[in-house]
Amino acid sequence: MADIENQHAEPGGNAVEIAGLYKWFGTFNVLVDVNLTIKRGERVVVCGPSGSGKSTLIRCVNALEDYQRGKIFVNGMELSTNLKRIDEVRREVGMVFQQFNLFPHLTVMENCTLAPIHVRKMPKREADALAKKYLARVKIPEQADKYPGQLSGGQQQRVAIARALCMNPRIMMFDEPTSALDPEMVKEVLDTMVELANDGTTMVVVTHEMGFARQVADRIVFMDAGQIVEINTPQEFFSNPQHERTRLFLSQILK
């Protein structure tokens, strides 16, 4: 099964390739010559000060934002303005948002099966089974028939993760998944993400949770003012940061 899936991938096996990416909001240059390659199975943590363009960058990868210069490849497919291509890419990329963004009028189960049924054209029974499997994986199988409003923040975020997983994406992206949570719920969500990482899922995570970054990241990308100023392994990044902006950032965030 895994082998069949792999045939889709480019020879190099890159999950995401970003080359010379520029983006402007009006006249404001948010992303400045961003170059980044993420291999399949790799876990990349993106961090940096507020407003440095982290969200904008990962939103470009699944076409929630457009960009004006440069190229993005997802699983070897070039992202273009072609709507069909955008749909294809979005099916490959799962996204988890800071504000969960669950659909409040649908049950947890319906949240999870909506896209498999309507986008993947999966029979309902199969989609239900899939949803049950992933809800069990994020450890809330018993909440399937509740509405999102009846769950705690941590539970909602885990449903959001399960919902994204139900599309069997090749890449999971997280945009500050724990920033909107009460402190006591951060751990349950991070634990879920660590488990995902241990299963070999390709992950791009924007987060300020440095403990998580240390534990699971293969590489840490540090952004400032729309540019990537340093990419490094966690050990080097924390103990021997190269760029002065990184040192300043770390000294602030680690006190």
Next chain:
Amino acid sequence: MTVTSAEDMVFVQRVPAKVLPPPVTQVGAIGWARTNLFSSIRSTVLTFFTAGVLVWIAVPIIQFLLIDAVWSAKDPTACLPREGHEVGACWAFIHERIGYFTYGSYPPAERWRVNLFFLLLAFGSGLMLWLDAPRRGLGAVYFFVVLPVVSYILLSGWPLIGLPRVETDLWGGMLVTIVVATVGIVVSLPIGILLALGRQSNMLAVRFLSITFIEFVRGVPLITVLFMASVMLPLFVPPEFSPDKLLRALVGMVIFAAAYQAEVVRAGLEGIPQGQIEAAKALGLRYWRLNSSIVLPQALRITIPNIVNSFIALFKDTSLVFFVGIFDFLKTIEVARLDPKWSGPNTSLTGYAFAAIVYFFCCYLMASYAESVERRLGRADRR
């Protein structure tokens, strides 16, 4: 500074305090009156003033509508004023012409068809308005597919199955008012939804057309739209299909209502957080699926009270179709009150009072429904 002794800082209850019944000012009629009507001199004065105004207005109305009213009579002279005897509302007039007010000139032998239509419609509306009804999908099929077809056959007739044709010229009264209002409501809502979506479309042409349509229709009075529909519509279709008068009025009504529904729906669309749309896009949902499964269900739910309110306005506006020669409920009263047979002095007033009561009753029902939905949505939000 004094040093507090240990006893002052520590307290242990030895005997439980007694729970007392509430004071009179809290409960019962007296308590209610005291807090609501006579809590201060100003409120007492206002209470008496309001009571005075109410009596001043209500007494003559009750006198006219109930006490002095002529309830039934063999012949119209009972409604004529007599020496030393006040006459009020002439309900006998309403009683005699109620068939006309309900069916217009629909042939009496065929009026059971109208009654059956009323029943089918009431059943369908009940299904639609009952938000927790089981199998709402089936209810919608009944309301939007079965009901229109059956009603059309039932009301216009189909000689093949033994229902003689009844030309729409003969339709009138409440039948026409309800047909115009229902068709206006049911057809305008989907069009309004499409217009509201069109107004937010990324495609410039679609957006331009939607905005032009909405703003143009909203910028002219309903009567203008009705006249335009009845004069201009025949110009666009071949003469052999010349749409009949009622159909033309219906088209005008739908055009007018759709523009208003579009704005009501737009307000609902704007209440949906951007995050919902982004999450749906990120899952790969395309435009129509995203709107039909994620945006519209949420937007329409919060919009139900406003939609019903615009239905109320539409229901009252149906009375304007008489300008294009259609005998709606109000027009039938207007015609009947001039009948020389009922030349009593109060015939017109009775007719108008009757119309007011009927319109009020219908609109009040709709408003109460809107309010109950609103309360329910409020509860759901607090969950």
